[in-house]
Amino acid sequence: MFTGIVEERGTITAKDDLVDAARLTVRGPTVTSDAAFGDSIAVNGVCLTVTDLTADGEFAVDVMAETLDRSSLGGLAVGSTVNLERAMRADGRFGGHIVQGHVDGVGTIVAINPAENWTVIRIALPTTLRRYVVEKGSITVDGVSLTVSAVGSDDDGPWFEVSLIPATLEHTNLGQAQVGRMVNLEADVIAKYVERLTGSDDE
Incomplete structure (x- = not known):
């Protein structure tokens, strides 16, 4: 589990495209300072497993085809900046909100x-996620825990807005955001459980 509090901005130093997967090598001195093989690190909000570590602060992860299809990780290239967070320790401080590292869209x-x-920043929202996003609620954008400041829709579909303070712009890759960029979204898991328990889902 994660909290959406980004620990550092990492850099993709290598990308190997495989038949049905990709192997990413990421430079992240902070998150690798106590990392071990098999640990979980969120890369732009996607929970990935460390498969290799180097002495100079780099780690490797394997990304399967389903994850590439359901997230924006497939669009990363060497030199891309990514948000990194280690999995939360049981005795750690809970600074953001409950983040699973499972991208919803x-x-x-x-x-x-x-x-x-x-x-x-205004972000176009997949229609399937619209019901989980509420004003003043929590959402994860590329691994960053944020508060929804507005919701709405127009001719192009639903959207939501987040208001970013200077610290967020400086310490995450959202400070480099440009119109047209795709971002990973994870809705608040509590909303999904409430929907399921009340029987109001679509199934």
Whole structure:
């Protein structure tokens, strides 16, 4: 489990495309400082397993085809900046919200509006996730725990907005966000459990 509090921005240093998977090598000195083979590290919000470590702060992960299809990881290239977070320790401080590292869908940044003390980013939302996103609720965007500041829809479909403070812009790759960029989204798991328990899901 994760909390959506990004520990550092890592860099993709190698990408090997395999028949039905990809192997990524990521530089992340902070998250590898106490990492071991088999540990979980969230890369842009996707929980991945460490398969190799090097002495210079790099780790390797294998990404299967389903994960590539359901997330934006397939679009990463050498030099891409990614948000990194180690799995939460049982005795750790819970700074964000419950994040599983299981991406529910991919959104697209459709507008970026800088203000004096924050930046508002609007993200187009897959219709299947619309019911889980509420104003003042939690959502994970590329591994970053954020509060939804607005929700709505237009002719192109549903969207939501998040307001990013300077610290978030500086310490995560959302500070490099551009219109058109695809981002990984994970809805609050509590909403999904409530839906299931009340029998209001679509099944």
